[in-house]
Amino acid sequence: MTADLTLSNPTQLRLEFSAADREQAWQQSQSFARAGDRWDAYLNRLCLNTVLPWLREDRQLQATVWTNTNALPGFWGLVNGTALTLNTTERLVLLPTETIDRDEWRIPQEWVDIPPWSADYYLAIQVEPEDGWLQMWGYTTHRKLKAQGHYDAGDRTYCLTEPAIMPDLSVLWVARQLGAEPTRAAILPLPAINxxxxxxxxxxxxxxxxxxxxxxxxxxxxxxxxxxxxxxxxxxxxxQGLPESRSVRQWLGSSLSTLAQQVGWERLEQQPDLVGARGGENTTSTVLLSRTLVIAGQTYELQISSQGTPDECTWRFTLRNTAPGGVIPSGFKLRLSTEDLQPFEQNEDTATTAIEQLFVEVALAPGEGIVWEVEPIPEGYDREILRF
Structure with a gap:
């Protein structure tokens, strides 16, 4: 990858990518059934694979995908754009397009008016796949977009015209460092749906x-x-015509789905206590699910195991520190919610002091969904529905 300032506008940066980069992005975009979705995902992937290393290497930013890379197809199949987290606190949305018309810029409403998705900065990027380059030609902030953008109800976008688009990216980096102006505007919360x-x-x-x-x-x-x-x-x-792929019962009973492995789940066999075995107790090993979480630079493990007999349908979620002798710090929480994010009795365990583990047990009917959460939020956390 090489970076050059364009001759026509020295404030706009052009990044180049190779034929191998194009092939990699194309192969990473083949999970979509529709050709149009595959092409949109290809442009977004090519943009991400080019801009993210540049932010890290040239701009020396701690830049990561929000929420995580495994969740990206779920975004790209529905709306254009990729959100990045900068230095843990700021959000930047990359918005690639093939159009060469820079008189206006359309930003999908989702990135503006969905509270968890809204960003500090939005970056307009022209992509030329066959010519092997992309150009970052303008940016705006959430605050300016809400104040100066025209909302088009026909395609649900906020439209900015050329005078309101800031072409000089150097201003963006200076403004970030100074923090002189607020970047976000207030937006209305969305209704809860059951x-x-x-x-x-x-x-x-x-x-x-x-x-x-x-x-x-x-x-x-x-x-x-x-x-x-x-x-x-x-x-x-x-x-995409894919089957339901988050069944904990199936994962424990046979093998993990590809999706489960991609997001980090593993099947583990827990051996019985040897003392109990000598005493004539059941020595059958227990199969459980395990997933590694990184929180504030420390590694933890979330486990899911069945409790009692299969007919009882009781499940235990346990959070542990993976370090030898490690503990769960005070203030950590392990919380379970229904599929539509409703609490229930005894759905949460909180560490009031440093303790060995947090756990929550819940009785679930076959086919019922549950959502787990941990506070502080783990790196790359993407809320998932586990089916039991």
Whole structure:
């Protein structure tokens, strides 16, 4: 990858990529059933693979994908753009396009009006795949976008015209360092939708014959649906014709799905206590699920295991520190919620002092979904619905 300032506008940066880079991005974009979705994902992947290393190496920024790379297809199948986290506190959205018309810039409403998705900065990027380059030609902030952008209800975008687009990227880096102006505007919260509403929306919008699902229902309903990481992933899977792939019972009983392995789940066999074995107790090993979490630079393990007999359908979630003698610091929380993020009795365990582990036990009917959360939030956390 090489970086050059364009001759026509020395404030706009052009990054080059090779034929091998194009091939890699194309291979990484083949999970989509529709050709149009594959192409959109290709442009986003090519943009991400080029800009992210530049931010890290040339700009010396701690830049990571928000939320994590495994979640990206679930975004790209629905809306253009990729969100990055800069230095743990700021968010930057990359918005690639092939268009050469720079008189206006359209930003999808999702990146502006969904509270968990909204960003500090938005970067306009022209991509020329065949010519092997992309150009960052303008940026704006959330605050300026809400104040100066024209909302187009037809395609649900905020449109900025040329005078309101800031072309000099050097101003962006200086403004970040100075922190002189607020970058975000206030936005309204989205309504809560219950499980029945979500299932109806997933059934309707998950049909691949619906070409543009983001325009099929009122934005508050759409925004509330895709803001839920688990529902957004289910919508993506349905539109690709993929089977339900987050069944804990299946993972424990046979083997992990590819998706489970991609997000970090493992099957472990826990051997029985040898003392109990000598005393004539059942020596059958226990199979459990394990996932490594990184929180504030420390490594922890989340385990899921079945408790009692299979008919009792009781499950235990346990959080441990993986370091020898390590503990869970005071203030940490392990929380379970229903699929539509509702609390229930005894759904949370909090470390009031440093302790060995946190755990929550829950009785679940076959097919019921549960969502786990840990505070502080683990690196790359993407809310998932586990089916039991």
């Amino acid at each position: 499980l029945a509403q979500a299932e109806n929306l997933l059934t309707r919008l998950g049909n691949p014959s619906v070409i543009t699902p983001r325009l099929e229902v009122p934005f508050p309903l759409w925004g509330a649906l895709v803001a839920h990481d688990g529902w957004r992933q289910r919508l993506y899977e349905r539109r």
